[in-house]
Amino acid sequence: xxxxxxxxxxxxxxxxxxxxxxxxxxxxxxxxxxxxxxxxxxxxxxxxxxxxxxxxxxxxxxxxxxxxxxxxxxxxxxxxxxxxxxxxxxxxxxxxxxxxxxxxxxxxxxxxxxxxxxxxxxxxxxxxxxxxxxxxxxxxxxxxxxxxxxxxxxxxxxxxxxxxxxxxxxxxxxxxxxxxxxxxxxxxxxxxxxxxxxxxxxxxxxxxxxxxxxxxxxxxxxxxxxxxxxxxxxxxxxxxxxxxxxxxxxxxxxxxxxxxxxxxxxxxxxxxxxxxxxxxxxxxxxxxxxxxxxxxxxxxxxxxxxxxxxxxxxxxxxxxxxxxxxxxxxxxxxxxxxxxxxxxxxxxxxxxxxxxxxxxxxxxxxxxxxxxxxxxxxxxxxxxxxxxxxxxxxxxxxxxxxxxxxxxxxxxxxxxxxxxxxxxxxxxxxxxxxxxxxxxxxxxxxxxxxxxxxxxxxxxxxxxxxxxx
Amino acid sequence: xxxxxxxxxxxxxxxxxxxxxxxxxxxxxxxxxxxxxxxxxxxxxxxxxxxxxxxxxxxxxxxxxxxxxxxxxxxxxxxxxxxxxxxxxxxxxxxxxxxxxxxxxxxxxxxxxxxxxxxxxxxxxxxxxxxxxxxxxxxxxxxxxxxxxxxxxxxxxxxxxxxxxxxxxxxxxxxxxxxxxxxxxxxxxxxxxxxxxxxxxxxxxxxxxxxxxxxxxxxxxxxxxxxxxxxxxxxxxxxxxxxxxxxxxxxxxxxxxxxx
Numbered sequence: 198x199x200x201x202x203x204x205x206x207x208x209x210x211x212x213x214x215x216x217x218x219x220x221x222x223x224x225x226x227x228x229x230x231x232x233x234x235x236x237x238x239x240x241x242x243x244x245x246x247x248x249x250x251x252x253x254x255x256x257x258x259x260x261x262x263x264x265x266x267x268x269x270x271x272x273x274x275x276x277x278x279x280x281x282x283x284x285x286x287x288x289x290x291x292x293x294x295x296x297x298x299x300x301x302x303x304x305x306x307x308x309x310x311x312x313x314x315x316x317x318x319x320x321x322x323x324x325x326x327x328x329x330x331x332x333x334x335x336x337x338x339x340x341x342x343x344x345x346x347x348x349x350x351x352x353x354x355x356x357x358x359x360x361x362x363x364x365x366x367x368x369x370x371x372x373x374x375x376x377x378x379x380x381x382x383x384x385x386x387x388x389x390x391x392x393x394x395x396x397x398x399x400x401x402x403x404x405x406x407x408x409x410x411x412x413x414x415x416x417x418x419x420x421x422x423x424x425x426x427x428x429x430x431x432x433x434x435x436x437x438x439x440x441x442x443x444x445x446x447x448x449x450x451x452x453x454x455x456x457x458x459x460x461x462x463x464x465x466x467x468x469x470x471x472x473x474x475x476x477x478x479x480x481x482x483x484x485x486x487x488x489x490x491x492x493x494x495x496x497x498x499x500x501x502x503x504x505x506x507x508x509x510x511x512x513x514x515x516x517x518x519x520x521x522x523x524x525x526x527x528x529x530x531x532x533x534x535x536x537x538x539x540x541x542x543x544x545x546x547x548x549x550x551x552x553x554x555x556x557x558x559x560x561x562x563x564x565x566x567x568x569x570x571x572x573x574x575x576x577x578x579x580x581x582x583x584x585x586x587x588x589x590x591x592x593x594x595x596x597x598x599x600x601x602x603x604x605x606x607x608x609x610x611x612x613x614x615x616x617x618x619x620x621x622x623x624x625x626x627x628x629x630x631x632x633x634x635x636x637x638x639x640x641x642x643x644x645x646x647x648x649x650x651x652x653x654x655x656x657x658x659x660x661x662x663x664x665x666x
Numbered sequence: 667x668x669x670x671x672x673x674x675x676x677x678x679x680x681x682x683x684x685x686x687x688x689x690x691x692x693x694x695x696x697x698x699x700x701x702x703x704x705x706x707x708x709x710x711x712x713x714x715x716x717x718x719x720x721x722x723x724x725x726x727x728x729x730x731x732x733x734x735x736x737x738x739x740x741x742x743x744x745x746x747x748x749x750x751x752x753x754x755x756x757x758x759x760x761x762x763x764x765x766x767x768x769x770x771x772x773x774x775x776x777x778x779x780x781x782x783x784x785x786x787x788x789x790x791x792x793x794x795x796x797x798x799x800x801x802x803x804x805x806x807x808x809x810x811x812x813x814x815x816x817x818x819x820x821x822x823x824x825x826x827x828x829x830x831x832x833x834x835x836x837x838x839x840x841x842x843x844x845x846x847x848x849x850x851x852x853x854x855x856x857x858x859x860x861x862x863x864x865x866x867x868x869x870x871x872x873x874x875x876x877x878x879x880x881x882x883x884x885x886x887x888x889x890x891x892x893x894x895x896x897x898x899x900x901x902x903x904x905x906x907x908x909x910x911x912x913x914x915x916x917x918x919x920x921x922x923x924x925x926x
Contacts, residue, residue, distance in 0.1 A: 613723065618760035621720050622770075622829065623748035623777035632773065636764030636812070 229277045232256060235379050238282045242348055242382075245355070255368035255378030262372040268558070269496040269525045274470050279442050281380045281413070333397075343388035344399055347415050350386025357388060361419055365448035365476050365504075374474045377413050377446040384414035384445070387428060388421075389455075395426040398460070398646060412442055418449040418457070420483075425456045429646065431463045431490075441468045443494075449477040451485045453507060458486040462649055464493035464656070467523060471497040481507030481536075488644055489516045491526050492656065500558060502531035505539035505567075515641045516545040520553030520585070521660060529559035529590075534570040534600070545576040546638050549585035550660065556588040561602060563595045570600040578608045579637050581630070631661040668736035671870040672696040672719075672837050677730035679718045687728055688714045690895035696837070698868040703881055703906065705874075706892035707914045712874045713757060715892070716841040719872075720754035721747050734837060749778045751836030755826035755843050762813040767825065768795065770813050771832050778833070798831040802858045820851040827858040834866060840873045844880040856883030878910045 227234060235256050239249040264271055337344060343354065351358050368378035385401055420426060443465065451457045457477070465471055471494040479485045487501035503512025514530030532541035547555035557576040578587035589606050611633050619629035634657050635642070642650050677692040688711045696702055706712050718725050719732060721744035731738050739747050762770065775794075776785045786794075799806055804824060814822050823843050830838055840859070844852055860883075863869055873884065881889075881903065889905040890897050893914065899905065 612760065615760045615762060617720075617722055617744060618756065619762070619770075620744040621748055621754050621756075622774040622833065623745050624773060625745050625777070626743075628773065628777065629745075632765055632770070633762060636762050639764030 228280055230256070230259075230279075230281050230376075230380070234281050238380060238382060241282075244351065247359070248351065251363065251368075252379045255375050258368050259372060259375035259379055262375060264372065268498045268527045271470070271496070274442060276442075279412075282382060337395075340393050340395075341390040342393060342395060343386065345386045347381070347384035347386045347417065350417065354386070354388070357419065358386065358417070361448070361450055362417055363448070365450060365478050366446050366474050371474060373444045373472045374446055377415060377444050377474070380413045381415035381446065382413055384416040384447075385418070385428075386416075387418040387426075389419070389424040389426045389457075391421040392423040393421075393426075394424065398427040398429045401428070401430040412444065414445045416445070416447045418447075418459070420449070420451045420455040420457045422452045423454045424452075427458045427460065429460045429462075429649075431461050441470060441495075443469055443471045443473075445473045445475075447473070447475040449475075449485070451477055451479045451483040453481040453483055455480075456484040458488060459501075460488040460490075460645065460649075462490035462492065462645075462653070463497070465497075466493060467495050469494040471499065473497075473499045475499065475501040476504065477502065477512070478504050478506055479510040479512050482509040483507065484511045486513045486515070487530065488641070489514065489528065489530075490641075490645075490653070491516070491518045491528050492653075494524065494526075496525045496527070498527045500529050500531050500560070502533065502560075503541060504533045504535060505541065505570075506535050508536045508538055510536060510539045512539075512541045514541075514543045514545075515644060516543070516547075517638050517641050518545070518547040518555045519657075519660070520547070520549045520555040522551035522553060524553045526553075526555045527558055528555075529557045529576070531560040532562070532572055533560075534563040534567040534572065534597075537567055538569040539567060540570070541572045543572075543574040543576070544641060545574075546579075546641055547577070547587060548579045548581065548634060548637065549587050550581040552584050552586075554586040554588070556590060557606075558590045558592075560592040560594070561604075562592075563597045563600045563602070565596040567597050568599045570597065570602075572601070573603040573605075575605045577606070577637070579634065580608065580610050581634075627658075627662045631658045634661060668733065669697065670695045670733070671698045671700075671735060671868070672872070673731070673733040673736075674715075674719075675731045675733070677715075677718070677732060678728040679714065679725050679730075680728055682724055682726045688895055689718065691730070692892075692895070692897060694872075694890065694897060696870045696872060698870060699863075700887045701863070701871040701873065701884060703873050703875060703884075703886040703889045704892055705876065705889065705906065705909060706898075710892040711895040712892050713841055716754055716757075716839045716872075716874055719747075719839055720744060720752060745777070748833075748835075753830050753833060753835035753838045755823070755830060755838065755840040757841040757843075757845065759814050759822045759826055761815050761817075763815045765813050766810050767813055767828070768809040771795065771809075771829065774829070774833060794832065798828060801861055802828055802831060803854060804828060819846040820848070823847060823851070823855055824858075827855055827862075831858065831862055835869065837870045838872070840871065840875075842874055842876065844875050844877065852880060853883060856880060859884055878906045881906050 232253065235252050239252055345353065363378065366374050368375045387399060389395060418428065449457065449459060463471065475487065477485045485503050489501050491497050491499065501514050505512055512532050516528055516530060518526035518528045520526045526547065529545055530543045532543065543559055545557045547557060549555045555578065559574060561572050561574060563570050574591065576589055580587060587608060591604055593602060595602060611630060615633055616626065616629045619632055620626060624632065635654060642653055645653065674692050674694040677689050678687045679689040680687045692715060704712055714725065718727060721742065727740055732740050734750055734752060739750060742750065772786065772791050775791065779786065795809060799808065802824065814825060817825065826843065843855055847855065859871065886903055889901055889903060891899040891909065
């Protein structure tokens with residue numbers, strides 16, 4: 198029985214893993230990236246020729262680009278050992294017993310319902326919220342709202358799809374955008390028609406099934422003029438996957454006078470490399486908000502971006518990063534002012550604990566002619582220990598005099614005086630640390646939907662308990 | 667059961683890793699319901715005493731005992747002492763950005779409730795909080811502000827008394843709660859403490875102060891003067907008057923001055 202070598206490399210030695218014997222012909226999962234793998238993906242999805250051509254071209258671009266020499270340490274990421282495509286039925290059947298204890302414990306402590314635990318651990322198949330999705334879908338279809346898998350988006354709405362796909366993040370943008378463009382599988386296709394306001398958040402979670410948990414998901418979201426919606430991806434509960442590499446691309450276009458918010462909370466297990474390209478094109482008087490919570494993974498490199506291409510456009514990036522022992526969060530945001538009277542704001546709050554390292558990396562670029570642009574960046578870091586680390590890499594490129602740019606940064610430690618003050622009121626040391634950390638992220642946490650905020654709070658409590666020796 | 671609420675015996679303490687003691691043998695007893703004033707020049711160790719009673723980690727006790735209802739509290743962590751009934755109103759209260767006073771108070775109240783009791787009910791807590799805010803003549807909006815964040819000196823001190831009201835301690839130590847306050851603010855703080863004393867007649871108060879002013883609103887049962895890390899003189903309220911007239915110098919003698 199072939200063993201999953203990636204797993205052994207990661208030192209998950211007592212992790213066992215049975216292949217289900219397939220007597221179906223033809224397809225065989227293989228490691229590494231090659232033209233053959235890309236062709237397999239396209240053929241198994243029944244894609245039109247243009248998409249296959251697109252994928253192959255992206256593969257060439259990927260091969261021609263070097264690995265980035267900035268950001269986190271990618272030296273131990275071995276792409277030859279990764280499975281770049283696994284069909285749902287090939288996904289290794291695992292049992293609940295194989296899921297690591299600390300993941301199980303966290304589910305327990307967070308009070309995650311049984312059914313959900315299977316999905317989060319990559320063990321299960323169907324799931325109650327599929328039914329929620331289906332009933333909501335009827336309502337949405339009436340309003341003309343489209344919320345499908347990315348594959349179905351291509352199949353059912355080829356014209357809209359082709360009009361926007363890869364126009365916001367072209368494959369040549371960066372090596373991992375090229376990779377995703379070649380092997381993308383799974384993700385969402387969302388279309389909000391003119392003037393339609395969607396009250397409840399669209400949740401990727403609704404549509405979770407084995408495929409959705411893909412490593413190379415691609416999401417395309419089109420928000421027409423005057424429309425309004427909120428999309429939530431991910432969850433605070435730890436996501437466990439034996440696949441150790443997640444490289445996604447999210448493209449969003451926000452048309453004039455439209456408003457959109459994209460919320461991500463990621464808590465990947467500590468073996469995961471998480472490299473994501475997220476970008477939104479924001480047109481006249483439109484409003485785009487990225488709410489980005491990075492709690493897990495071994496290394497995350499992610500810089501949600503707003504390209505303000507229409508006059509009066511506004512973009513915001515609110516980012517929380519938590520780096521515990523052995524974690525590196527290299528996150529932040531980019532705002533590009535390419536039109537007059539555009540405004541932007543980046544607020545980044547990062548916490549480093551133990552040997553964790555959180556880095557803010559951000560870009561504020563103002564093109565000539567983007568008269569009257571205003572941008573403000575605030576990045577705050579909280580260090581919990583003497584060993585934790587934070588860095589700031591702000592890039593500011595201003596080519597327009599008539600603009601106003603501000604950047605503030607602060608680093609603080611959880612103070613002995615703060616802790617003593619709280620403890621003198623009866624809070625234990627762990628409770629006191631939790632309270633200080635919650636207060637630190639409050640400006641961003643209060644923007645989260647209530648269930649997420651509650652879970653986030655509980656997660657922090659768990660982390661702080663662990664930090665008190 | 668000890669007759670004393672708080673008993674400090676020959677207490678010696680220093681700043682951690684320093685060579686010399688700041689407290690050089692403090693002896694003090696407080697009975698339930700009593701209000702004691704502690705005065706003395708800067709550097710005499712008054713604030714240090716307050717912090718050592720509360721268990722500040724920056725200080726090291728090098729001798730002596732501090733007993734709360736007969737139990738030595740020096741081995742207890744600050745949070746244990748708080749739950750045992752000690753309360754310190756800080757001279758310079760810390761700021762906790764992003765945390766509302768209401769949230770903070772609820773957590774503190776829950777921290778001292780037993781396992782079986784469980785957390786305080788939302789309605790119960792709101793009622794209690796509203797009552798105490800009214801008692802202390804503080805506007806309801808105060809509770810949603812972030813703890814001490816951007817507060818004026820007077821607001822910080824008022825917040826300390828609000829916490830005292832919600833936590834209902836057995837033994838309250840007020841570290842220069844009157845400093846930096848104008849007459850109106852002073853009166854409000856004093857009224858607050860008096861009201862709490864009326865409600866909880868067994869509560870003991872050790873009030874550290876520089877000025878006689880507050881003693882006009884909060885009449886002490888006993889006044890002590892601290893000099894060079896020890897209690898140099900103890901007496902009734904009239905001692906405060908003597909100090910005001912004569913300053914601290916007359917106490918700086920090998921023999922303690924006769925008490926009237």
